[in-house]
Amino acid sequence: MLNIEDLHVEVDGKEILHGLDLRVPPGEVHAMMGPNGSGKSTLAYTLAGREGYAVTRGRVLFQGQDLTAMKPEERAQEGVFLAFQYPVEIPGVSNANFLKSAVNAVRRHRGQPELDAIEFLKLARQRLKLLNMDEASLSRPVNVGFSGGEKKRNEIFQMWMLDPRLAILDETDSGLDIDALKIVAEGVNALRGPGRATLLITHYQRLLDYVVPDKVHVLAAGRIIKSGDKELALELEAKGYADLVKAAAT
Amino acid sequence: MTATQQTIESLRSLQGDYKYGFITDIESDFAPKGLNEDTVRFISAKKEEPQWLLDWRLKAFSIWQQTQEREPTWARVTYPKIDYQEIYYYAAPKRSKQPGSLDEVDPELLRTYEKLGIPLGERAALAGIAVDAVFDSISVATTFQGRLKELGIIFCPISEAVREHPELVRRYLGSVVPYSDNFFATLNSAVFSDGSFVYVPPGVHCPMELSTYFRINAKNSGQFERTLIIADKGSYVSYLEGCTAPMRDENQLHAAVVELVALEDAEIRYATVQNWYPGDKNGKGGIYNFVTKRGACRGARSRISWTQVETGSAITWKYPSVILQGDESVGKFHSVAVTNNWQQADTGTKMIHIGRNTRSTIISKGISAGHGQNTYRGLVRIQARAEGARNYSQCDSLLIGSQCGGHTVPYIEVKNRTARVEHEATTSKISDDQLFYCRQRGMSTEEAVTTIVNGFCREVLQNLPMEFAVEAQKLLGVSLEGSVG
Numbered sequence: 001m002l003n004i005e006d007l008h009v010e011v012d013g014k015e016i017l018h019g020l021d022l023r024v025p026p027g028e029v030h031a032m033m034g035p036n037g038s039g040k041s042t043l044a045y046t047l048a049g050r051e052g053y054a055v056t057r058g059r060v061l062f063q064g065q066d067l068t069a070m071k072p073e074e075r076a077q078e079g080v081f082l083a084f085q086y087p088v089e090i091p092g093v094s095n096a097n098f099l100k101s102a103v104n105a106v107r108r109h110r111g112q113p114e115l116d117a118i119e120f121l122k123l124a125r126q127r128l129k130l131l132n133m134d135e136a137s138l139s140r141p142v143n144v145g146f147s148g149g150e151k152k153r154n155e156i157f158q159m160w161m162l163d164p165r166l167a168i169l170d171e172t173d174s175g176l177d178i179d180a181l182k183i184v185a186e187g188v189n190a191l192r193g194p195g196r197a198t199l200l201i202t203h204y205q206r207l208l209d210y211v212v213p214d215k216v217h218v219l220a221a222g223r224i225i226k227s228g229d230k231e232l233a234l235e236l237e238a239k240g241y242a243d244l245v246k247a248a249a250t
Numbered sequence: 251m252t253a254t255q256q257t258i259e260s261l262r263s264l265q266g267d268y269k270y271g272f273i274t275d276i277e278s279d280f281a282p283k284g285l286n287e288d289t290v291r292f293i294s295a296k297k298e299e300p301q302w303l304l305d306w307r308l309k310a311f312s313i314w315q316q317t318q319e320r321e322p323t324w325a326r327v328t329y330p331k332i333d334y335q336e337i338y339y340y341a342a343p344k345r346s347k348q349p350g351s352l353d354e355v356d357p358e359l360l361r362t363y364e365k366l367g368i369p370l371g372e373r374a375a376l377a378g379i380a381v382d383a384v385f386d387s388i389s390v391a392t393t394f395q396g397r398l399k400e401l402g403i404i405f406c407p408i409s410e411a412v413r414e415h416p417e418l419v420r421r422y423l424g425s426v427v428p429y430s431d432n433f434f435a436t437l438n439s440a441v442f443s444d445g446s447f448v449y450v451p452p453g454v455h456c457p458m459e460l461s462t463y464f465r466i467n468a469k470n471s472g473q474f475e476r477t478l479i480i481a482d483k484g485s486y487v488s489y490l491e492g493c494t495a496p497m498r499d500e501n502q503l504h505a506a507v508v509e510l511v512a513l514e515d516a517e518i519r520y521a522t523v524q525n526w527y528p529g530d531k532n533g534k535g536g537i538y539n540f541v542t543k544r545g546a547c548r549g550a551r552s553r554i555s556w557t558q559v560e561t562g563s564a565i566t567w568k569y570p571s572v573i574l575q576g577d578e579s580v581g582k583f584h585s586v587a588v589t590n591n592w593q594q595a596d597t598g599t600k601m602i603h604i605g606r607n608t609r610s611t612i613i614s615k616g617i618s619a620g621h622g623q624n625t626y627r628g629l630v631r632i633q634a635r636a637e638g639a640r641n642y643s644q645c646d647s648l649l650i651g652s653q654c655g656g657h658t659v660p661y662i663e664v665k666n667r668t669a670r671v672e673h674e675a676t677t678s679k680i681s682d683d684q685l686f687y688c689r690q691r692g693m694s695t696e697e698a699v700t701t702i703v704n705g706f707c708r709e710v711l712q713n714l715p716m717e718f719a720v721e722a723q724k725l726l727g728v729s730l731e732g733s734v735g
Contacts, residue, residue, distance in 0.1 A: 092705030
């Protein structure tokens with residue numbers, strides 16, 4: 001599904017990722033862990049195509065296509081979804097309108113008929129219920145006045161509506177209380193399946209209690225320094241990153 | 251289909267460049283080029299007007315002549331000096347006589363309105379909307395007169411009202427915007443050619459949207475329409491105005507006057523979607539839209555609201571205002587003004603509080619892109635007698651790119667200590683975060699800009715009749731095409 005080879009990325013002329021290799025096959029959930037400043041969010045933005053994140057070497061293949069040659073919206077239409085660490089507020093635009101435009105942009109690209117307002121609302125209500133979210137959130141402006149937990153749940157809701165092939169969650173678990181965390185985890189688990197790959201970017205093991213990853217990677221100073229199974233996350237939780245980072249540096 | 255939908259349906263396929271830029275090939279009757287007393291007499295004679303109206307026009311003309319060098323210069327707009335002798339003040343499609351019914355209207359004209367998506371025939375009946383269509387200097391068709399007549403509502407070209415309802419026209423014409431009001435209004439008073447007239451009798455709730463569609467076609471011609479709407483005691487009327495013009499390299503002048511009169515307990519809602527040709531990407535051509543619009547809340551508890559979406563014109567100079575004379579009367583101004591490329595807009599409102607417990611609300615959203623310059627200019631005046639008057643103003647500017655400008659010039663004059671006046675203003679830019687967020691969800695840059703801009707304008711757009719609001723949203727998107735990245 002996602003194939004990253006020797007990826008070098010510069011931001012403002014400074015190299016942040018120094019040769020990253022990663023393969024996420026369809027159906028798998030991979031966790032990307034690492035200390036602050038290791039390049040986790042840079043990886044997420046690079047995959048989503050944010051301006052200012054320049055790929056200077058290496059390549060990124062998504063379903064066999066060169067992802068770096070595509071505009072952000074083309075990536076999204078092809079099925080790349082990024083749950084933002086800091087979801088953006090768009091005043092005056094209702095969640096429903098925003099998502100309907102997004103869903104229909106993706107559907108057009110996939111050659112599916114666009115949803116009309118009634119079909120869209122039906123689908124949205126059903127999904128909201130599963131996420132234990134209030135229907136009123138549809139008429140609220142996108143992320144405006146949402147609490148931290150609401151914003152994160154809203155990201156998961158959008159993810160469900162857009163039905164991505166590759167879901168990248170950038171610290172979606174941070175700042176969540178345990179109930180919200182469980183809901184987010186359920187949201188991720190429900191989307192697990194053979195046609196989809198998930199990359200969970202997180203600081204903490206906590207989320208992985210609820211979403212059991214197929215693989216765990218440790219990112220430090222712009223490289224993956226260790227990969228393993230879910231036990232690796234537990235180990236990190238107990239020992240911290242310091243030893244690993246030191247070992248990798250020597 | 252619901253009320254205004256049909257009117258709007260074909261306005262719909264708004265894509266890419268200015269869509270209404272075509273020219274109708276039709277033989278026109280012109281007044282000789284230029285402006286002098288004979289021009290005024292010519293127009294008045296063409297309209298078979300009574301002596302009192304000719305005299306009124308001539309008085310206006312004489313004032314205009316004396317003040318010719320005093321074109322207003324206080325607005326934040328620049329343009330080369332207008333040569334008023336190079337303009338045709340009257341251009342009308344040639345025809346033998348006033349059409350008695352739609353069947354008698356020149357088919358070429360009907361096709362023009364068809365192209366513009368304005369239903370004048372059978373389709374209008376289905377759409378449930380009454381339309382008056384003004385082509386250059388004359389009104390070509392007014393639909394639905396019959397049904398409105400049963401309710402006692404008069405909706406007709408103003409030239410017809412002069413003949414059929416002289417007492418109403420004489421009583422109210424110039425009673426809100428006197429012929430001496432300002433340079434452009436004075437010019438209009440001297441040479442106005444056509445426009446719409448509406449009278450709603452006491453207690454009548456007008457059951458359909460009334461609509462006028464203005465079209466400038468003839469080259470080097472100006473359009474000087476005059477609209478007069480009177481809502482008698484306890485009545486209600488909602489009115490929509492739409493405008494387009496062909497693409498021409500020369501600038502064309504549009505100096506209209508609109509007067510609204512609301513008597514006791516009456517309500518008038520006036521909405522404009524102005525999409526005159528804005529000029530090309532380099533600022534060549536486009537309409538000079540120098541318009542005076544004013545409403546008088548004469549009676550107690552009367553209400554007037556102006557809603558405007560201004561996306562067209564090279565220059566917009568207009569301040570739809572409300573004089574709040576009646577106690578507890580209410581004035582509203584909701585505005586979206588877009589300037590892209592080299593467009594300039596200086597627009598806003600005046601709320602003049604005279605009666606007790608009068609209230610006014612001003613919501614202005616200015617959007618600038620390209621080299622566009624957008625100014626909100628407004629006056630809130632609380633007169634000494636206006637006990638308990640209240641005003642709330644909110645002026646927001648949104649900038650797209652770094653070459654454009656947004657300016658806010660609010661004047662507040664308060665002469666009564668019980669008044670409450672609030673003013674809020676913000677200036678913001680479309681952020682990269684917002685754009686990226688939308689695009690990450692699959693929207694193109696254009697779609698993202700449209701979405702964000704529509705959110706910014708929501709409070710104004712929701713004041714439009716729903717089908718109109720949908721069109722306005724799309725129009726905003728089209729007007730801003732190419733403004734980002």
